[in-house]
Amino acid sequence: MSNKKKLLIIGGTGYLGQHLLQSFSESRKPLDLSIAFTHHSSPPPQLLLRSLPNATAFQVDLQTGQGFDSITHTFGQPDVVINCAALSIPRVCETNPSVAMSVNIPSSLVTWLSSFTESNTLLIHLSTDQVYEGTKSFYKEDNETFPVNVYGKSKVAAEEYISTNWSNFVILRSSIIFGPQTISPVTKSLPIQWMDSVLGKGQETEFFHDEYRCPVYVKDVVNIIQILTDRCFSDGKKMGLILNVGGPDRLSRVQMAETVARVRGYNTSLIKPVSASSIDRGVKSPSDISMDISKMIQTLDFKPTCFEDGVKLTIDSMT
Template identity: 70%
Template sequence: MVKKRVLVVGGTGYLGQHLLQGFSEIQGDPFDLAFTYHSNLPQALLDAFPYLLAFHVDLKTGQGFEAISQTFGQPDVVVNCAALSAPRACEMDPSAATSINVPSSLVTWLSNFKETSTLLIQLSTDQVYEGVKSFYKEEDETVPVNVYGESKVAAEKYVSEKCLNFAILRSSIIFGPQTISPVPKSLPIQWIDGVLSKGEKMEFFHDEFRCPVYVKDVVTIIQVLTSRWMSDAKQMQLLLNVGGPDRVSRLQMAEAVAHIRGYDTSLIKPVSASLVDRGVKSPSDISMNIDKLVQTLNISPISFIDGVRLTLTTEAKS
């Protein structure tokens, strides 16, 4: 049996590493796996999964894709996790945000292959929404309030216009255990845990709402899309909100960590997001309705509190 090929673009990032691990652990080893990286290649990742093929790719120029064609061939599924995702960094360098977040070089490369054979799974964001109401649906208007959101809306438009087969996943904050090769950015639950464990008072926004999603649920969603694409051989053009079932503020996120860990909740001080200048505008309520996700893929993401519990117990063991 010829193995199907899965390429993870941005495989050294947080979701990318969890995806590579998730696909590697599937019984029967049905996939050939490859990933791209941009700056550094983490040795710990290669040590853990020595059969992974790694390719250095510059998404701005497209340099490196040709090597994938020659060594790996046409992928059946490409998951694009690569992004300039720090809103402030995007605000300071809009042209970099556009050139990295709109996957023009990736889509151009894919257009060299038989178009009907590759599914592109494009990671987007809840920040495409304006943030003026609760539980946005996929068909709601996208009115981003910052450059990061704008670049992701442009990416969605580009993919849906240029690709025959795609699934665009508008993800909320992705949280969960650290990756095999630890990522440099701070992870939300681990950061909250670290602050509260010191017994210091800390302010958290009480009026900024998200639907954080557990990382292993995102991996499962991508695996289900992949297997559906492999088995159905039908055209796929999907747009899905990918969030957890709970609408929570940063304050409630901190309270959940304190509750599980047994920290003193009086250390957690509510503050309004409107009083803090972060150098970038942040939407206040971009909670998402995930009915379409649940109905289309028959997946129900776990609750926020359960995800936090799993995150903290995994961290304790590692």
């Protein structure tokens, strides 16, 4: 009987999903780990498929659950599922609340996992710092969740659904994720690359000075998930954890841009501080959702990358 473990990444063609696929494929021998991923678009990027020949792709619709049966028949029950799929643009969620709820609450995924005789799969679910209201600094995991927009509300509902309906889970409340581009470039704007682009062209650009986040380096998120996966593979104990996943620095967009300018040698006078309240983005945004990450550091014995070092690593990947 094979001891080969099975890992499934939901939303494997997205930004974090591709970084996870690449890391797990490079760090594990194919004999030790079977890797599969889902995509909603059809077909997945050829560049990604060519780069990861040992990963199996499945088309799945999270709203209907269509496609999960194919995974059952072809791949079987995964030992670990990492759910990266989400409708994550707050403005889009605000205009399509029913779609946001149906995609972001993983009811079809949990229903599928429940179809297996042994309900021991570890579900690692990506949530967001936007579950917090944003009226103070350094939120802890046990602080009340009080989101100010539909995106945050859909993520709180997802957390509640998982914790009620699945016993073996880790919920990761992630801040802004930044880092290098993916194997198959994603279409969404990446924060450091965008800042580098506008400042590198000498364009005066407005940045918010009064919204605070704890941006986290993408490879830190990958490493955190690998630590959790290894724990599951080694001892199989059920977890039931909620962790803030942010970087060690509480920063405004102005401070982020100033760091990029400093690393690249750009003129910081191009950075024009403005208040977040001065611009209508079509959705309410929390002011300060910086997070206390001490529980993550202690639980996982993990030291996150500071923002400036993450920026340097990101810039290095672009040259």
